[in-house]
Amino acid sequence: MKSKNLRALLAVAALGVPAAHAALPPEYYQAAREQAPHHLQLRVEQVVLLRGQVLGNCEIQATVLRDFRGTLEKGTPLRFALNCTAPGVRPMPGPNAWHDYGTLEATRFAEGFFRGTDTGTGMVPVYGQLDAVADEREWPWCEADSGRCDLPPPEPPQVLECSTVGLGGTGRQTRSGWIIKIANHRMWFWSDIKHLYAGGDRHWQLHLWEPQRTPPPLQVDGDRYTQVSHLYTEGGEMLLMTRTFRYERSTGEFEERHVVHENGGEDLTRGTCQPIADPETVPAPG
Numbered sequence: 365m366k367s368k369n370l371r372a373l374l375a376v377a378a379l380g381v382p383a384a385h386a387a388l389p390p391e392y393y394q395a396a397r398e399q400a401p402h403h404l405q406l407r408v409e410q411v412v413l414l415r416g417q418v419l420g421n422c423e424i425q426a427t428v429l430r431d432f433r434g435t436l437e438k439g440t441p442l443r444f445a446l447n448c449t450a451p452g453v454r455p456m457p458g459p460n461a462w463h464d465y466g467t468l469e470a471t472r473f474a475e476g477f478f479r480g481t482d483t484g485t486g487m488v489p490v491y492g493q494l495d496a497v498a499d500e501r502e503w504p505w506c507e508a509d510s511g512r513c514d515l516p517p518p519e520p521p522q523v524l525e526c527s528t529v530g531l532g533g534t535g536r537q538t539r540s541g542w543i544i545k546i547a548n549h550r551m552w553f554w555s556d557i558k559h560l561y562a563g564g565d566r567h568w569q570l571h572l573w574e575p576q577r578t579p580p581p582l583q584v585d586g587d588r589y590t591q592v593s594h595l596y597t598e599g600g601e602m603l604l605m606t607r608t609f610r611y612e613r614s615t616g617e618f619e620e621r622h623v624v625h626e627n628g629g630e631d632l633t634r635g636t637c638q639p640i641a642d643p644e645t646v647p648a649p650g
Contacts, residue, residue: 367391370549384473387458387459387492387501388455388459389493391590392585393490393491393493393511394508394509394510394511396477396490396491397477397493397508397509397511398508398509398574399615400433400477400478400479400490400508401434401478401479401480402431402433402434402476402477402478402480403431403432403433403434403475403476403477403478403504403506403508403553404428404429404430404431404432404436404442404475404478404487405428405432405433405473405497405501405505406423406426406427406428406429406442406473406474406475406476407426407429407431407472407473407500407502408424408426408428408471408472408473408474409421409425409426409527410424410425411424411425411465411469411471413450413465414445415447418453418456418460419447419456420445420446420447421447421448421450421458422445422447422448422463422465422468423443423444423445423446424442424445424446424468425441425443425490426441426442426443426444426474426492427439427440427441427442427443428440428441428442428484429473430502431499431501432504433477434482435482436482436483436484436487439578440483440484440485442484442487444487444488444489444490446461446463446468446489446492446494447460447461447462447463447492448462448464448465448468449462449463449465459491460491460492461491461492461494462492462495463492463494465473465511467496471496472578472642473496473497473498473499474494474495474496474497474501475494475495475497475504475505475506475513476489476490476493476494476495477489477490477493477508477595478490483533489546489578491645493511495503495513495566496513497513497578498649503515503517507584509583511568514535515584518547518563519546519613520627520630521543521546521547522547522613522624522639523544523545523639523640523641523642523643524538524543524544524545524611524637524638524639524640525542525543525548525560525637525640526541526543526544526548526611526618526635526636526637526638526640527541527635527636527637528541528563528633528634528635531545534564540558541557541562542609542620543557543640543643544609544611545642546582546589546611549571550566550570550582551582551589551591551609552569552570553568553569553570553571553572554566554567554568554569554643555568555569557569557597559643560640560641560643560646561643561646561648561649562643562644562645562646562647562648562649563647563648564648565571566643566644567644571593572593572607572609587612587613587614588610588611588612588613589604589610589611590607590608590609590610590611590612591608591609591610592607592609593606593607593608593609594606594607594609595607595623603625604625604626605622605623605624605625605626606623606625607620607621607622607623608620608621608623611637616636616638617634617635617637617638618635618637619632619635620632620633620634
C-alpha cells in the first residue's frame with residue numbers, strides 16, 4: 365500500500381524529463397499537448413521493467429479514471445510503453461521523455477495528454493510525457509499550455525451572457541451575443557442564444573463551430589480565460605477561420621477575435637459579460 369505522503373511527494377515531481385534529452389523545441393511539446401485528443405487521469409496498476417530492452421522498456425498497465433477532453437470511458441484498461449532509466453540503462457537522445465523506473469513503479473495516479481482511438485487502442489502519451497499526481501479528483505491536475513501538473517481547484521462554475529459594445533475590423537456582426545459556461549477548466553457554448561431555457565434540443569456544446577476536430581482546451585492564466593476555436597471545411601482538410609474568445613473574470617470584459625485564413629481578414633469585438641441563470645435549469649415558458 366502506497367502512503368499518502370509518497371503520493372503527495374510524487375505530485376510535485378514530474379515523471380517525464382523531456383528537456384534533458386529533448387530533440388525538439390519546447391513549442392513542439394506544447395503543441396502536441398494542446399492537439400492531443402485525450403487528456404487522461406489514470407490509476408497506475410502495474411509497471412513492468414522489460415530487461416534487455418532500451419527504448420520503451422517500461423510497460424505501464426493503467427485504468428482510465430477520467431478523460432477530460434475526449435470520450436474514453438472510465439474503467440478502460442490501457443497498456444503502453446515508456447522510456448525508463450534503470451541499472452544499466454541510460455537516457456538516449458531523442459524527442460521522447462525518460463522516466464526513473466523506481467519513481468514510476470511507486471506511482472499510484474498519473475495524468476497526461478494522449479493520442480489513440482476512442483476505444484483505447486494504441487493509446488500513448490504524446491512524446492512519452494506522463495506526470496505523477498497526488499490523487500484522483502474531478503478536475504485536471506495538468507494543463508496543456510505550460511505542461512504543469514499542479515493546477516489548483518477550478519473556480520465556481522460561471523454562466524455568462526456576453527454582448528458587444530463596439531466592433532472593430534470590418535464592423536460585421538453575425539451574432540448578437542454569446543452564452544457561455546466556464547466550469548472544470550472547460551468552456552461551453554449554449555446552442556440557442558435566443559432561447560435561454562431547456563427543451564427543444566437546446567444544450568451546452570464544447571464546439572462553437574462544426575465540424576471541428578477536437579475540443580480545444582481552455583487556457584487559464586489567473587483571472588483570464590482564453591478559448592481558441594477552429595473552423596474547418598466539412599472534410600476537415602482546410603482551416604478556414606480561427607476564433608479567440610478571451611474573458612477577464614476580474615472585470616467582466618471579453619474580447620473576441622476572428623481571423624479568416626484565406627484572405628487574412630480579421631475582426632475584433634469587445635464587450636462585457638453578465639452572470640445569468642444556467643439555461644439548462646430554466647423550464648420552458650408556458
